[in-house]
Structures are given as C-alpha cells and as structure tokens.
Amino acid sequence: MQSKLLMSSAVLAAVLLSGAASAQQKIRIGVTATLEGTYTVLGEDGMRGFELALRKWNRKAGGKDLEIIVASTDATPDSAIRAVRKLVEQDKVDLVISPLSGSEGIAVRDYAHTQPQMTFINAASGAMETTFVNPAPNFFRWNMDGAQWQAGLGSYIYNEKGYRKIATVGEDYSFVYTQVFGLAVEFCGLGGQITQRFWVPLGTKDFASIIAALPDDVDAIYLGLGGADAVNFLNQYAQAGGNAKIVGGSIMVDQTVLSSKGRAKEILKGAVAASGVADTWEDPRWQAFVKAYREAFPPEKRFASPSLLAVNYYNSASATFTTLDLIGGDLSDGHKKFRETMAKLELDAPNGKIRLDHNRQAIGTNFVTEVVEDAQGNLVSKVVKVVENVNQTLGLPLEKFKALGLPSRTTPECRKY
Numbered sequence: 001m002q003s004k005l006l007m008s009s010a011v012l013a014a015v016l017l018s019g020a021a022s023a024q025q026k027i028r029i030g031v032t033a034t035l036e037g038t039y040t041v042l043g044e045d046g047m048r049g050f051e052l053a054l055r056k057w058n059r060k061a062g063g064k065d066l067e068i069i070v071a072s073t074d075a076t077p078d079s080a081i082r083a084v085r086k087l088v089e090q091d092k093v094d095l096v097i098s099p100l101s102g103s104e105g106i107a108v109r110d111y112a113h114t115q116p117q118m119t120f121i122n123a124a125s126g127a128m129e130t131t132f133v134n135p136a137p138n139f140f141r142w143n144m145d146g147a148q149w150q151a152g153l154g155s156y157i158y159n160e161k162g163y164r165k166i167a168t169v170g171e172d173y174s175f176v177y178t179q180v181f182g183l184a185v186e187f188c189g190l191g192g193q194i195t196q197r198f199w200v201p202l203g204t205k206d207f208a209s210i211i212a213a214l215p216d217d218v219d220a221i222y223l224g225l226g227g228a229d230a231v232n233f234l235n236q237y238a239q240a241g242g243n244a245k246i247v248g249g250s251i252m253v254d255q256t257v258l259s260s261k262g263r264a265k266e267i268l269k270g271a272v273a274a275s276g277v278a279d280t281w282e283d284p285r286w287q288a289f290v291k292a293y294r295e296a297f298p299p300e301k302r303f304a305s306p307s308l309l310a311v312n313y314y315n316s317a318s319a320t321f322t323t324l325d326l327i328g329g330d331l332s333d334g335h336k337k338f339r340e341t342m343a344k345l346e347l348d349a350p351n352g353k354i355r356l357d358h359n360r361q362a363i364g365t366n367f368v369t370e371v372v373e374d375a376q377g378n379l380v381s382k383v384v385k386v387v388e389n390v391n392q393t394l395g396l397p398l399e400k401f402k403a404l405g406l407p408s409r410t411t412p413e414c415r416k417y
Helices: 009-016 040-056 077-090 102-113 153-160 174-189 208-213 227-239 264-268 284-296 308-326 332-344 398-403
Strands: 026-034 064-073 095-097 119-121 165-171 193-200 220-224 246-248 272-275 347-349 352-356 362-373 379-390
Touching: 026 040, 026 077, 026 308, 040 064, 040 227, 040 284, 040 308, 064 077, 077 095, 077 102, 095 308, 102 119, 102 174, 119 308, 119 332, 153 174, 153 272, 153 379, 165 174, 174 193, 174 220, 193 208, 208 227, 227 264, 246 264, 272 379, 284 308, 308 332, 308 347
Parallel strands: 026 064, 026 095, 095 119, 165 193, 165 220, 220 246, 246 272
Antiparallel strands: 272 362, 347 352, 352 362, 362 379
C-alpha cells in the first residue's frame, strides 16, 4: 500500500535526532506515532507534520536545542503505554507529545495521572473520554475530539442532502465511537435515523460479511474507517458493485485514504464528511502550511495535501515550542510555568485559531467537505461549510450533554434531543 509514500520510523528517527547539542543546553522531547500496524500511514504523515514544526523553530525552543526521541506504537493502548513508559522512565525526556490514536489517548491519560512531574501534550488522538472524563491536570490536547470533528455534518446531510436514514460501519474502538456520537447527536436530533451500526476490529482485511449485510433501504452509509481498513473496505465494496452514497468520518476522507490507488477512488467521489481540516480551504494560514509541506518532502514521500494527522502533530508541536519560548525554556517547579502558560495560549494554527477549555481540551474550527477531483486528478476534500468555535459539549449545556452518556457502540441513542 503506497510503499513509496511511507516513511520508515528508522529514517524519521535519524532525521529528527540530527544536530544534537550538549546535554545541558537540550530539552528532550519524546514523541510517539503509529509507525506499525493498520495506522502506519497516519503515523508517518503525523511525523511529517512534527518535522515541519521542528524546521520552523530551527530545532530550538526556549533558547535551547531540542533533542527528539521517537517511539513507535501500533494504535493499541498497550503499545502506547510501553512507548511512553520507555520515554519517561528510561529515556528521561522532559516532555512527551503522544499519542495518535483514540484508545491510546485514554491509556496515556491514565498514565499521566501516575506521573505528575511530567507534562503530556496529546499528539492527535480523539476519543472524548481522554479529556472529558477524569482529566489529568498534566495532559493537554490541542486537537478537537472525534465528536467535535463531526460538527456540522449531521445537519448538512439532513438539510442539504436530504438524507433521512443511514447505516454506519466503524472500527470498534473509542475514537470511532466518539465520531458516531457526534454525528448522531446532530443528525438524529433533527429527526434522522441510524438503522444499523456495524463494528469491525482494527486491522480487518475481509469485509465481505459486512458488505453483504448492508441494508438497501438507507439513503447513505457512514464509514468510520481509516488507514488500511478504509482502503480495504472501499476496494472490496467497489468489487462487490456497491453504489451507495458515502458519508465519511474524519480519517475516512483524509489524504491518508484519498491518496490511495485502485477502485476506492471512484467510490469516494462525492462523499460528504467532516474534519478538522479541508484541502481546499482558502485561508492564507492553510495555504502557507500546504506550501511548506509540499516543499519539505518530495512528492513520492508525501500526500497531495497534508493529512489531519500532519496538522495535529504540527499544532501540538507548535503549542509546545511556543510555550517553551514564552517561558524561556523554564521547566522547573514541576513544569509550573509551562502548564500555566500553555493553558492560556491561543494558537494561530493552519486550520484556524485554537484555545483550550478548563479541561485543557481544544476549542476550534471544523469543516464539512465533499470529495472532488482536482485539476491534477487528485481527490481532495472541498469545503462546503465552516463551523467555528466548536467546544467539547457541541454547543449543548454541560448537564444536557452529560445526560447523553459516553460514546459506545450504542450510545447515544438515535432520537430527537
């Protein structure tokens, strides 16, 4: 799968570890990414985004050289804990930027509670519980969660597309539960129906039984899949003659999937989705970031446009480096200045301004998109709606939001709210 596009963890580590300086002038930062398994392609583009931030800061922050130690995970909580424990307990890093995937985030949040001397900056993970339930005071998340990344999608497919009944297919873990949660709150709240919800394990290769079971009496199918799972499903669905309208989760219509080869491309044209990024957004900040991304990596080692993961890692690193600059690299007194300063920071990010709430959770901008083919024949996500200031309760009062329950295979119920 896109072998030329993939960047090995060994190459990444060699690039990121270059230019080390004397120990007393260094700040050691540990970073994890999914450089193994189903989400390898996501982790590799995440690290491209991280590398862009390093280049922008010339590998220095707070007046000190940055030493980067990269640890690989495979999207499972166990692998994430092994990686961050090594970084904290063996490598003795000063800060941790981790992890990428949803259930990894919950596990790292729990580990953060046991390491009060360390500060953790989420890299890209998007499960709601990570910051909404038992938040760790030393864990900061500069990306919105999966439900926030669906803001605007439910109303768009209901009001603009006229969809009334859908079925969902999603990977069976916390991030996709959170994505379906965000979709359902809005879509079902308007009167839409989710008639069936199908769940598949991460790393599923054979989708024949799921494809055969998909209902015919729906207006569209929502796909909460990513990486190799998304590509496998789409190619098998095309081979089976599937022609349903597609609604996509955030990493379903990301460049990590849109850049894939094969029959999947035909299925994806016209798909509606929502995400924290949109390829065609005309904002100068986004355009400058796309330009920097394309200039930094040769075409065969990047996507046509930065993925959501590249943006998330870039933003997490940028927030970290900006904070270090503001405090002169002072990590004394249990990172007191660092945490106080980061909590108040407003990041002027490529995908819009981001600030943190009381749980150190991002409030930001979301994009509803449709997949189109550009002049070069690449599939891109075209902006059809911009939703600003999306908070973690999706604009609902806190108590009303809590009453919905936490994301799961069956929560929330599909009903009007």
